[in-house]
Amino acid sequence: MGSPQDFKSVQDKIQSALVAVTRSVNTIAAEDLSFHRTSNPTVEEELDDTTSRLLTLTSSLLKSATKSTQLQVPDLEDTDDVDVHWSRVVDVVDTLLEKADTSLDEYTGAIKRKAGPASEQPVPPGKKTRYALEPSVRRANVLKPQNAFEVKPDNLHSTPWKPLLTHKPHAMVPLEKSLGTLNDESQTAQYDYSLFLPQLFQTRRDNLQASRADSKFRFKHPYETEILNLDYPESVFETTAPTKYLPFETTTATFVNAFEGVLLMLEELRGATEIAIDTEHHDFRTYSGLLSLMQISTREKDWIVDTLQPWRHKLEVLNEVFADPKIVKVLHGAYMDIIWLQRDCGLYIVGLFDTFEAACALQYPARSLAYLLKRFVDFDADKKYQLADWRIRPIPDEMFYYARSDTHYLLYIYDMLRNELLERSSDEPGQNLMRQVLDKSKETSLRRYETTSYDADGGQGPFGWFNMLIRQSAGGFSREQFAAFRAIHKWRDEVARREDESPLYVMNNATVFSVTRGMPPDPKALHGMLDKHSYLAKQEVAELSKIINQAKAEGADGPSVAEVIQGTAPSTAMGVGDVAKAVFPQLRNPEKQDAIETKDLISQTSRLWGKVAMSSRWDQGVDVDSPKGLQFELPWARFIQSAQLLDDQTQLAEQTSTAVNGTTEPTPAPSETAPQEREDNEFTLKTGLKRKAPEPDSESESAPESEDDDEAAHLPAIKSTSIAGAEEIAIADTDNSEEERRERKAAKKARKQARKERQERKERKKAEKLANQAKSSGASTKDEQGESEDDEPFDYSKAKSVLHTKRSANTDGGKQRKARFNPYGMSADGPKPARRMHGEKPGKSATFKK
Template sequence: MDSSQDFKSIQETIQTALVATTRRTNQIAAEDLNFQRTSNPDIAERLDDSASQILNLATSLLASASKNTNLKAAELEDEDDIDVHWTRIVDVVDTLLEKADTCLDEYTGMIKRKAAPTEQSGPPAKKSKSVTLDPFMRNANIIKPQNAFHVKPNNLGTSPWKPILTKKPHAIVPLKRSLVTFKDENQTTQFKHPYETEINQLQFPEAILEKKEPIKYQPVETTSATFVNTYEGVLEMLEELKGATEIAIDTEHHDFRTYAGLLSLMQISTREKDWIVDTLQPWRRKLEVLNEVFADPKITKVLHGAYMDIIWLQRDCGLYIVGLFDTFEAASALQYPTRSLAYLLKRFVDFDADKKYQLADWRIRPIPEEMFYYARSDTHYLLYIYDMMRNELLDQSGEGPTQNLVHQVLDRSKTTSLRRYETSKYDAEGGSGPFGWFNLLIKHSSGKLSKEQFAVFRALHKWRDEVARREDESALYIMNNSTLFDVTRQMPPDPKALHSLLATSHIAKRDAFNLFNIISKAKAEGANGPSVHEVIRRQNPPTLGVGEVAKSVFPQLARTSEEVLEVEDLVSRTSKLWGKIPISSRWEEPSKAKAARTMQFELPWAQYLKSSKLSEDAETQLQQSAMQEAEPAIPVTEPETPRAMIDDEFTLKAGLKRKEAKAESDSELEEADDVPHKPESSSKTSADEEIALLDTDDEKEKAKKARRKAKKAEKKARKQALKQQVQETIELAKRAKKEGFSEAAESLRENGDEDEKPFDYSKANSVLKATRTKGSSSKTPRFNPYGMTAEGPKPGKKMHGEKPGKSATFRK
């Protein structure tokens, strides 16, 4: 497989996996996992296993990413370690992202890094190169050049950005008619591209479609670049550019000490000469005079990765490219393994690109010699590369117009040159946009912020954006993301604690008291505000809504909105399984028969009472005698049963519940409080009693009161009988203790236990001093709680079973 195709397939696979993982992560973060954990032990166990695996994987990734660096990876044993080592984790991730950005910049050509070609190539030359950038070149402490601009940046404006053109050379449509507004896909008013008509109607020169011998670049050692920092120098350069048929253009950008960014340098080359234009001069708006060349359709402008260069040129200098040939698009059409300018330089010019000046501060004046050469080499070899790639495109093109690769590259280049600059509005509610908080929240917080923390995060992010716009600084310079989330999670209780967290931002320290008031107010309002889960659910709607599911199940829902669906269209009145039997009682046909005023019927409970008579006369006599002794004769009046009515409530009178009497006389003294009893009202109730349905509300109320009164009387009688029985038992025990066991036994026989003889404790064997009889052959087997018995309880289970070969029984 071709390396380019292999890389493309890998890229698509990785991107698809990342998108799917991000969506699934957002869905999981939006769910109430704590509730799922407490309600389902199985889910809790699976969550713990998954969390352990993720922590182990994260620890391994951090250790791998921190190799060959000065950073020490954190070991994540539990979830709390993430918050404890959050700063160290962010440092490792930031380093990894910088490496990824470097690779992507090389691939896309957004940032070009080159080294001067040398006659000697090999290991000695590579060893002589410096790997790191000098600190003063990366973070220069200089006065902000935008303070001296004639027209200073306006980051607080809310109106759509209007092109800064004052003249329109090579116009088909005049400037006044070009500066019109329209509604974009978000229904936002924007200005059209001033050269939109000219770019769409552009006809490239025929020389582009002809294969020619590439023109060799001039040796770097024998030529020099001209540094243009005056307006007169710009006009002189313009006169020389008008005579060229192809020019190469590139830019250098700075975005750390400014909000929207600064076009710091512009490089222009022809076949014979190079220019380095200083775009940080106060008169930078006058550079729009270069549109006489940049907008000339007869001159081909060659850029590599012009995706952002187009935006920067029109935003800061009012320059527009008409007739663009993007070598990045040519590399894509030729399916090169990488599309970076460093790869093209190695392929066609045979020298390695230097990554030294990736984050150089291009505001430094005067420009250091090595930075000056780096800027020059951006465009010095680009026209020669353009010749080589154009020939390859022609060689690989087919005969048909759709198979012409040059046309494909030119069409894509047109699309790139039609890009427009738009001002970004801050969305405090939804957090959308390139400067919004939503993407930052999803990337760093993982949905673990409470409502108060979420409110503090949004308030801090809004404050940071407002200060950055007002001071014309980048948001990261005001407060980096690590500090932002540290303050959000800790929510300092006083300004002093807040000041200690703002270690790297002097602007935030300067405004610490005001910032603390903002945090306190956001914390108070956040208790009733939205949660992170709610915001994620709003931003990530389900892929298939309930309406779509309903349309797939009920095709009639797909009708036009003018038709109104009836309930009968969606709900069936009959069951496909049971036939014409109504599914609900709401649809059951009303009965035409007239119901009787009073209806009496016998429930199965009455027949059960008939068949549940006591079969043992002795048991019945014991219960009756016990009831007579326990309960005094208290008359209980039954409530009068009112007449019934259909569909009214009715009361089912309960039958009697039998209770076995204790036959052992020696247990009567111990269980005197368990003597069975039954109310007299139940004895009067026959098994054939009828259940009548009540008629009116008044009669039902009277019946309820009568029943409650009867129940109270019955309960009072039972308590009185039990109290009397307990009193008799106590007196009997006292008398037995006083007169002796004989008299007690005699009194018990008078009550019906005459055959029972009293136990003679004087002749009983001692229990505490019991001794086994020697030579006795009959031994009572010891009770085994684990053995199976015929009538005994179910045997117990042994907690620890014996393992064969590892246990033994020893006897004396």
């Protein structure tokens, strides 16, 4: 490229090449590569070669992109390594894209860096400028300052965090009443009685910590009443000319690292009407985080306060200014600054104006502080120092310059935003932008710091394993691997809390997944899989190996990843057990004597079918009354009711004697005192249309043709009420004696033997007939044995061919054929023709028609 103007043509060429590559990749991904691998060895070889070449190119690109950074290059030997080291690959790609973006902006002239003042030169002379931070600046190897704190952080207890306030300036509600607690379930205030009964409260607190680590109550915001009832100063609602910031050359920043300097700064801050505040935070070598630096600026002066001093808890004296409602506190993106200030220093903001909320209300294209500095001040902020280790002492010049610039121009930006908000506001509902910004700022200042407990089972929370598992797409873990993963993650959290280190410092996520997949069997193998920076893990490698082996043994019967994920997802419906617990409160406490048994919860009738016998004939009837609204009648139930089955034994005996003997013989009625039991009788359903009976042989004119007919000949005829078009029900009688049963059995055996003989005679006759037909040709007639014409077998040699039949338009064998109805054709008096949904296409087979 000869000049920046030529960049457009180069950009178009690169973009077209990338589009072509992306299109080709999508086309290849849509193919079934696994199938082609197994079906064609040549394709398999080419795919392997291409994969190896792409991995080599990717590794070279990653190494080139991390030369001037502290990022570690992952080793990509196969495609599985891409999934294992995915987070590292993403970090390298992000760094590479940032470098490219910065280089393009500088080349095209979109960004022109503004050098700092000569007295505070950000880059020492003779030192080359680098975009990425040095490893020693990003993660410095310094002594942990929290070891020298007078009030050390406590990460082992998950009880609700109590505010650090010892006195409350500018209070509308006294401190003792402000330290009440909120119950998460009822959201009712509970006051802290430790100020009145300290011994009783101490006992109660010890019992609470011993019994419950996940307490559901939390402390109220000490300045909640003051923030909710806050009236901002009148100057906030007045349009005034912005006060120009002082140049860097004419002002200096004071570094405050002694408590006496804090008191001197406080005296000067009391006379201000607006102050700008910003903080710098560190979270790698500590579990919950460290507020490392605090910047405060007025219209005339800047201060940089060292918040890593042992007396950092005494900084709550600044609440005389921070909680003063007459002084406007200007911060940008104070969402986390509010949390860090109250957690580490006991500081609370009353009268917040968040410039981030102002940028949102004004709908700026970007809302970052760097954008506001560029828009209003034409200052290019180098935001790479956001990732710096702010525990470094003494602070390097570059970092000091960056920290001061965050608040030095902020009050001027506040003036510009305030005027624009007032100009674009109106009295119409929803159009008062200033009020919207102030209300959002109040919500931000009401944020509270709360301790987080570790959820070992569900993995939820900021330090849980659930989100980490989902992001890494580790659903392919076996039960043993999943158990080991949770055990390693829990061990890492325990060590991090005990040593006050971040979990990533104990063991990074890539190493956790690598160990989980490898499942090392002994400490030596585990030590070889640990990252070189996992110092704490290497010190406790024996204990960690024991934990992994124990989890592996217990995980065989443990839950799978899919089961845990499904159990974690919110349920859309109540289960059977939840419904039972909601309906029957006695189930919640099984120790009660009036607890309901399981058998009492089982209904004896179906709510859908009612009393209809829906099971086999061995089911015993249950007479249970169901609610009237749940009973309904099915057609089969009405049919049974209308059949009028005769269960009365007296009428049954009378009909039996009439059918058998032709005379009516009285049968003694059953005893009235005898219990009426339902008999388990067989019944047969017969269709309304009778089947045409076959012609019997001459030798067996009166003999029945089947076993059913044999039995029917000896069963009593039963009168039943017939329904038009319905089925006929017959109920068999019950045998009265053992002698009758033996007689019937012998008769049945004789009939079976007779049927067998008849069948043999019929087969012999049929064979003789076929032999006679083979000898003589001609039309078949009735033979000597009297066989019918229907018994002649079909001669397929004389049949017409369906496939090769000659079709005629209107005739079929000389007969006039009736025209077929065409549902798609138009007729004069017919209905509207049907629409063809699927027309025949070439290549489809048609149905053969005769």
